[in-house]
Amino acid sequence: MTSPASVVLVFLDPAFPNGRLADASQPQLMATDQGATRGDGVFESMLAVGGAVRKLQAHLDRLGGSALAMDLDIPGQEQWRRAIETGVAEYRTQHPATTPAEDEVVVKLIVTRGTEGASSPTCWVQVSPVGAAGRRQRETGIDVILLDRGYDSDAAERAPWLLLGAKTLSYAVNMAALRHAHKQGADDVIFTSSDGRVLEGPTSTVLLAHLETSDDGTGGTRTVRRLVTPQLDSGILAGTSQEALFRAAAAAGWELGYGPLEPHDLLEADAVWLISSIRLLAPVNHIDGKEIGTPAVQKQLTAELNELFARIQ
């Protein structure tokens, strides 16, 4: 739960080159804004650590891609960067961090189409604390259920109006899927396509790892670690965290793989994670009640990937 008292808002506003700070405890949006009346807009969620937003360029690029898919003409990246700096600095002034956990903050970028007939979108940056639940789930891991996303894995390609690669504000289905999981005692969801492919979480990307023992060519054996994620053309969102981690893992000697993946691939993996920018790597303990991998291997691989991921700027 994020109380408005701990939220900093910065609106992008041509009259304020560094963004316009606004009081988050007061209404700041028009009730007729199409973000509110139609979920008509796009967003990004990012993590700032010690005042620096991680993977900022990747998030700004994805925001631009989402806006393009929605025919939204948004401000340039330099304006976003300045508003983000203003927001993060203001947050750190208002809430000086006294623990490493408090030094992590959520930075959201939000764009709506504005009120009907508006000449430009409504754009703002929201800075708020990281929720306790996400932080806990990094440690304890999560239980997940598989839910059908309704689309087949060709839908994105043949029907761009479905906006499957864009991060839009229309998240009602994602939220309903999470509520459905919570009612069943699970923490999160992995969506599958109607033709049985593994897609993504409602707010995360799916990763799995395989350990393979092979001959090292000198009579001994070596362990190959392979990190796999669903292929993008199945209509999922390109994960900025998955991309960054894949680069780091490859540099550290992991092999990389891209789906198609089916549910049995998850069940047979040595470890499965949901990865996202705020919660980071959440190890998946159970899928539909079935234990995934072995605790010791999961723990070791999670520690290794967490270390790689922590170094990403």
Place this chain on the structure above:
Amino acid sequence: MTSPASVVLVFLDPAFPNGRLADASQPQLMATDQGATRGDGVFESMLAVGGAVRKLQAHLDRLGGSALAMDLDIPGQEQWRRAIETGVAEYRTQHPATTPAEDEVVVKLIVTRGTEGASSPTCWVQVSPVGAAGRRQRETGIDVILLDRGYDSDAAERAPWLLLGAKTLSYAVNMAALRHAHKQGADDVIFTSSDGRVLEGPTSTVLLAHLETSDDGTGGTRTVRRLVTPQLDSGILAGTSQEALFRAAAAAGWELGYGPLEPHDLLEADAVWLISSIRLLAPVNHIDGKEIGTPAVQKQLTAELNELFARIQ
């Protein structure tokens, strides 16, 4: 285009039994409201004529059903009725109608999940003028393209978390489909399922009519008029206008039919309409560039159905 100056807002608020009037030219929503940040809420759009909202009970019932599907605990219908009365009366005071057209106003009911951790949803009534485009399209008719909605016609039944029967605020895909149509020179869209069934418009229900000449049993002939709409279990929204018109048409001697419908059924119909609460019956002139029915028959049937529909309270 609806300027905030011509919008009346009434928030449902326990401290104001008849609703709390709010200035639509000022921000009234928290930027952290989950309606704005996640399209997380439900709505209804209704038409008031001469101060009376048409099909009010059906809309209140559908709002309740949508809220239930979204686990939203919304105020009772009596509170909505009072807020609607307040809003419509205020609008008529501020903007006395001088023409029959001005005596039609749009009444929207909007519910969002509120800010994160809020104990109750944010609920308001918005009263605004009817747009000129919709009014014009009732007269001139519309050109439509068919677009794939991505879901197969069983998705609603097997995956309730897709919220296919709920009228949620997450309308980004509906709006993207309309923009896609406009870029192709069309006015509107009829969605089809991935398995080839006719579904609905992004903001309307599909109707078609067939005229069939049959023996009247005395050696002469009679013309049977049949009004058909896609069946509800294909995952479409239950249309309040379609339901009301069906009752009126049955009373006037029409036969009624319910899908499954396929695109060829539209192309072979004597007339096709998109029906909705604000634009009412919009005759479809072309689908994917092909002319539908004959202008004379379409005109006559539209006039007849308009007359039936105008009498609905």
